[in-house]
Amino acid sequence: MKPEVRLFLAQLPSQAVISACTCGPVGNWGKAPGTNGTLLGILLYTLVFFQIGLVGQVVLTALLVGLAILLCDEGERRMAKRDPGEMILDEVVAVPICFIGMNGLMAETGHVWLYMLAGFGLFRLFDILKPFGIKNLQKYPGGIGVVVDDLAAAVATNITLRLLIFALGFGGWI
Numbered sequence: 001m002k003p004e005v006r007l008f009l010a011q012l013p014s015q016a017v018i019s020a021c022t023c024g025p026v027g028n029w030g031k032a033p034g035t036n037g038t039l040l041g042i043l044l045y046t047l048v049f050f051q052i053g054l055v056g057q058v059v060l061t062a063l064l065v066g067l068a069i070l071l072c073d074e075g076e077r078r079m080a081k082r083d084p085g086e087m088i089l090d091e092v093v094a095v096p097i098c099f100i101g102m103n104g105l106m107a108e109t110g111h112v113w114l115y116m117l118a119g120f121g122l123f124r125l126f127d128i129l130k131p132f133g134i135k136n137l138q139k140y141p142g143g144i145g146v147v148v149d150d151l152a153a154a155v156a157t158n159i160t161l162r163l164l165i166f167a168l169g170f171g172g173w174i
Contacts, residue, residue: 009074021075027086037088041095049096057100064093073143083146090150097154098123126153
């Protein structure tokens with residue numbers, strides 16, 4: 001990380017950094033913070049990503065992922081923990097990737113909530129089990145290690161969801 005960025009983040013109040021990483025109190029609710037983060041990610045997709053085109057989705061994803069990596073890196077430092085469970089910003093920014101490029105298919109078939117439910121379940125499955133080498137990605141240090149495994153789980157979800165949709169005949173390959 002560039003020294004200027006680290007200096008900027010170091011000047012932020014700890015509560016602001018931690019609150020951003022835990023999405024306010026949401027990361028501390030209940031016994032399944034990752035599920036809370038996934039639900040927030042679906043809300044983010046529904047309210048923002050579903051309303052914009054593919055280019056906008058890609059640009060917004062890149063910006064949010066970059067911000068999440070920086071904040072989670074600093075959040076780990078402030079919380080003095082490695083990838084704490086209550087840090088759910090990584091799930092929130094990764095979940096829209098589960099559905100990226102699928103707006104047309106979802107709107108066209110009218111199965112939006114079915115796709116969302118399937119994406120939710122698949123993402124949680126891949127995030128918890130961490131198959132396909134996803135577990136190895138957590139070994140990266142700092143914010144990258146916090147975020148990249150969730151990004152991989154989201155990509156695996158997107159691919160699996162597309163394969164299921166195609167195999168079950170719910171829509172074309174989009």
